[in-house]
Amino acid sequence: MDAAAADDRLDRAFMALADPVRRSIVARLSRGPATVTELAEPFDITTQAVSKHIQVLETAGLVTRSRDAQRRPVHLDAAALETLTEWIDRYRLIHEQRFRRLDALLASADGGDAAASAEQD
Amino acid sequence: MDAAAADDRLDRAFMALADPVRRSIVARLSRGPATVTELAEPFDITTQAVSKHIQVLETAGLVTRSRDAQRRPVHLDAAALETLTEWIDRYRLIHEQRFRRLDALLASADGGDAAASAEQD
DNA sequence: TAGTTGATCAAGCGATTGGTTGAATAATGG
DNA sequence: CCATTATTCAACCAATCGCTTGATCAACTA
Structure with a gap:
């Protein structure tokens, strides 16, 4: 395919x-x-x-x-349903990992109040 | 809501x-x-x-x-994506559990050739 | 065989979709 | 202020959607 x-x-x-x-x-x-x-x-x-x-x-x-x-x-057909969750989860996880990296970066770079605004953007 | x-x-x-x-x-x-x-x-x-x-x-x-x-x-908004996977997985899992129960039932009731046709229906 | 049940095909209808062009609205930068 | 940049609004169009009614097909059953 x-x-x-x-x-x-x-x-x-x-x-x-x-x-x-x-x-x-x-x-x-x-x-x-x-x-x-x-x-x-x-x-x-x-x-x-x-x-x-x-x-x-x-x-x-x-x-x-x-x-x-x-x-x-x-x-x-449950397998077809799984294909859909796989597609969604793929990009959902990429997005969440990006957040985690951003949080870690800000946490190591300076004080905690910058990490608070990290959730905004 | x-x-x-x-x-x-x-x-x-x-x-x-x-x-x-x-x-x-x-x-x-x-x-x-x-x-x-x-x-x-x-x-x-x-x-x-x-x-x-x-x-x-x-x-x-x-x-x-x-x-x-x-x-x-x-x-x-990753949370919204999660709502979708939750909906899909809910029914996917119900479906798969039903299969597992059916397999177990047929395996305990009689011989293995009945279990083979269980996958069909 | 005739009638009944289960499901699909076909045509039509109002509403919605994805796209366009053209004009309008915001906000910036010289 | 004026021109530029980024985005949206408005009107329109062909195609598709969800649903209907009416007819047809397929398979069982009395």
């Missing part, structure tokens, strides 16, 4: 989670697979709309589907 | 990261604050467009801004 494809995958995955209905579906699926009608039940929207939401999650790689007679059970 | 407001916050935050330009801005900001023009430099779009991207990140609570003469330096 090249960089552009990985980018596109992140686009779709974050976009997929940027909707309360789809996040609710993910939450439900964390407790086990469910069919489209089951997933649609808590919401005041049509099953067609829920079907589309599931397609969005599937295209993003967050869920997969199997077959059971007429039903198409939806399964969560 | 009530549940609806928290929901809306998550909507905006995930949506904000669902764009490669904005993710690139977040990556840049993890190494320290930057002005709008600095952030716009790597991209083939206008500074107005970048300004809008930053407003999206700001509304999502992912960045804050200060003032330095005409400049409006943008700062990353």
Whole structure:
């Protein structure tokens, strides 16, 4: 997978989670697979709309589907979720390490009141 | 903050990261604050467009801004990023624990070939 | 076989997105 | 004061989003 494809995958995955209905579906699926009608039940929207939401999650790689007679059970893919936390944590940790270095620098250079303003910038 | 407001916050935050330009801005900001023009430099779009991207990140609570003469330096808010990983990890872990329980159940109940199909569903 | 259930396809609609150009607002420096 | 620099506001545009209704497909069951 090249960089552009990985980018596109992140686009779709974050976009997929940027909707309360789809996040609710993910939450439900964390407790086990469910069919489209089951997933649609808590919401005041049509099953067609829920079907589309599931397609969005599937295209993003967050869920997969199997077959059971007429039903198409939806399964969560936890590995895809992990990819997202990895992306976020990567930059979160870089940011926090920068802070720690800055604090250490200011603490060793001079008095403590400079360290207080370090949190500001 | 009530549940609806928290929901809306998550909507905006995930949506904000669902764009490669904005993710690139977040990556840049993890190494320290930057002005709008600095952030716009790597991209083939206008500074107005970048300004809008930053407003999206700001509304999502992912960045804050200060003032330095005409400049409006943008700062990353790592705590907001942590909120996102917390949401994702919550359901990821529920999902994985469910798998572990299922594996243990099948392993104790009968032979190993049932455990092999447990990964399927 | 006919009817029912589960899910998708298709077309359409209002709202929103990411981008543009052009004008306006702030704050600095000569 | 005037010109420059940094940023935002405003209006617009094509594309996409979430959702609807209506029709279709697929598989079971009486």
